[in-house]
Amino acid sequence: MPKISDVASRAGVSPATASRVLNGKSTVAPELAERVQAAAAEMQYRPNGLARSLRRRETTVIALIIGDVENPFFTSLARGVEDAAHADGYSVILCNSDEDPVKERRYVDVALQERAAGVVLSSAGSTESIGMLRDQRIPFVAVDRPVEGAATDTVVVDTRSAAAAATLHLLEQGYQRIGCIAGPAGIATADDRLAGYRDALRAANRRIPARLVRHAEFKAAGAKAAARQLLDRRERPDALLVANCVMARGVLEAMAELGLRSGRDVGLAAFDDDPWTTLITPPMTVIAQPAHDLGLIATRLLLSRIADPARAATTSTLHATLIPRGSTER
Amino acid sequence: MPKISDVASRAGVSPATASRVLNGKSTVAPELAERVQAAAAEMQYRPNGLARSLRRRETTVIALIIGDVENPFFTSLARGVEDAAHADGYSVILCNSDEDPVKERRYVDVALQERAAGVVLSSAGSTESIGMLRDQRIPFVAVDRPVEGAATDTVVVDTRSAAAAATLHLLEQGYQRIGCIAGPAGIATADDRLAGYRDALRAANRRIPARLVRHAEFKAAGAKAAARQLLDRRERPDALLVANCVMARGVLEAMAELGLRSGRDVGLAAFDDDPWTTLITPPMTVIAQPAHDLGLIATRLLLSRIADPARAATTSTLHATLIPRGSTER
DNA sequence: ATCCGGAGGGAAATCGTTTTCTCGGGTGAC
DNA sequence: GTCACCCGAGAAAACGATTTCCCTCCGGAT
DSSP: OOOHHHHHHHHTSOHHHHHHHHHTOSOOOHHHHHHHHHHHHHTTOOOOHHHHHHHHTOOSEEEEEESOTTSHHHHHHHHHHHHHHHHTTOEEEEEEOTTOHHHHHHHHHHHHHTTOSEEEEOOOSOHHHHHHHHHTTOOEEEESSOOSSSOOOEEEEOHHHHHHHHHHHHHHTTOOSEEEEEOOTTSHHHHHHHHHHHHHHHHTTOOOOGGGEEEOOSSHHHHHHHHHHHHSSTTOOSEEEESOHHHHHHHHHHHHHHTOOBTTTBEEEEESOOGGGGTSSSOOEEEEOOHHHHHHHHHHHHHHHHHOTTSOOOEEEEOOEEEOOGGGOO | OOOHHHHHHHHTSOHHHHHHHHHTOSOOOHHHHHHHHHHHHHTTOOOOHHHHHHHHTOOSEEEEEESOTTSHHHHHHHHHHHHHHHHTTOEEEEEEOTTOHHHHHHHHHHHHHTTOSEEEEOOOSOHHHHHHHHHTTOOEEEESSOOSSSOOOEEEEOHHHHHHHHHHHHHHTTOOSEEEEEOOTTSHHHHHHHHHHHHHHHHTTOOOOGGGEEEOOSSHHHHHHHHHHHHSSTTOOSEEEESOHHHHHHHHHHHHHHTOOBTTTBEEEEESOOGGGGTSSSOOEEEEOOHHHHHHHHHHHHHHHHHOTTSOOOEEEEOOEEEOOGGGOO
16 A cells, blocks of 8 residues: 655655645645656555554544444434444444443443544443543543433433323323333433423322332343233233333233233333334323434534633523323323 | 653653563563553553554554445344454454445445455445555455456355245245245345345246336335335235345335235245334244354455465355245235 | 745654564573 | 573654754845
């Protein structure tokens, strides 16, 4: 692969001049410039990004750390990140933490080694990773889940009040024994949704029955098991709030196996607006999150921080919207 | 951020020695080694990946270029790629071509600039990108879709015969007028599936009705429009083979709007085994592709080629399996 | 005519590693 | 006792760009 000095000598100029032409930073005699451009084109010259980044002491790569690429919420978010990043000439390294703090830490390590320009982080709760990012003063933004400690650029959804609204909706629809299949304790979105559920019940002067709450991983299998436990007994809940759509899949499977229909037998509302939720019968009530925007905004925030590291930290909270459908009609 | 010379001077040795200790390539007196390790740990030293890669003339990043991260088939594939890559210490740059040859080319350009160690490519059909990769002799493997020209490491699915098998299944279930909603002409998987559909009809001595075939993008919206055209008339098909599950979503929407039930009114089979396909009623017949394995194997192939660029090209063909469900029962 | 300023372009330093080169000292063989 | 060899460690080169520094030349002002 040709290097800039090859281009330069072919054009009969010094590497310095070639660099100036190719980067358009400084003015160069038009004739020389043309020769350089021509030489570069003929040789299919492509600057070595590593050398460039090393010298400039900056890269055009950002790392995106999320829990699960197979969750449509995260892919949509990832898509937003990619769109925003690419629009500014940045590439995205995708990192799948599997909600495992250890894996998360390893990925932060990689990002640090590769001198990523910044990190978009949906943290599984590894305080260590956050510490590393802060220590190294590498720009990062927390997305979907806030992080502890010092002020940090953050983009989240008002998930707690959305959970409360969904729970209230279930109450209004006449459901009496409302249960909750929550995500893993310790993950902010999971805790917040559970808190919102409790808020709504408390506001309605209902007992908050601990027996109707189950925690599970953000996976279908765990949610399915949890749903079976809740539903397969006499005193079962007549409605469920589920922490996300991946889990809702498991819940629906459990209900099918138990012969329970959603809406009529068990009211069902879940976070995220996965595309399949309108294909089932009855269609499922969801709390739609603006996942794509989440990624977009987080990335723009990150890029602006890269441009100005001194700027004060910003938190923006996006709105989730309840979309009532058949699964919450008796 | 500390550099290796900082570590070295803290340990009272030369940078060369520090490097030798940290990479374990050469033997160093145990006492010095210990001092270096200690200094590195105390200073939280992290080698600068850019400088290292520049000097070593190799990187530990591979690029993954796919059509659509929001398609579960591709996310599953991406997951396989990531797992295999990460197991070998490589990172993955995610590139979303949107099935656009121009975007694909741009991403190949980025991969080349950043001197990616290799590329896993599910090509939208940009011969130009392939040419660039070949010219630069950068290791790459074609996944899901073969590429034209010289022998290339390739991992694909026997999609044509799988499409034939699915069509035969529809015939055996008694469907008479079988239509096909194919992907964009020019994309190998789309063409192959259509060809397989035709193979099966020909083998059964059926007419191959051009009016029952529609092309659309690999998106729900396009497939929905195509399905409406096919289904909203007297002489409508009584079964459809759909090129993938994303498109099947659109088809199901169209059917719902037209008041058609799958199975009874219109037999339905689609490629990919998206998780929601068992949640609808009736559950949908699918042709399951081993997406995760596809990514895994492709990446292992890529890594082995990086290790040995001279090795002869390999093609491996994985099997897709028909999973008959209610949507193909009358 | 002299001086100043600015612009254009080459030489060389620089980014942070790894690796080659080199040198001194110790060891084993003859 | 001498020579050859090896091993450990520092000095310096190399990776391929960008950027600083500096020199030269030209035009305009005094």
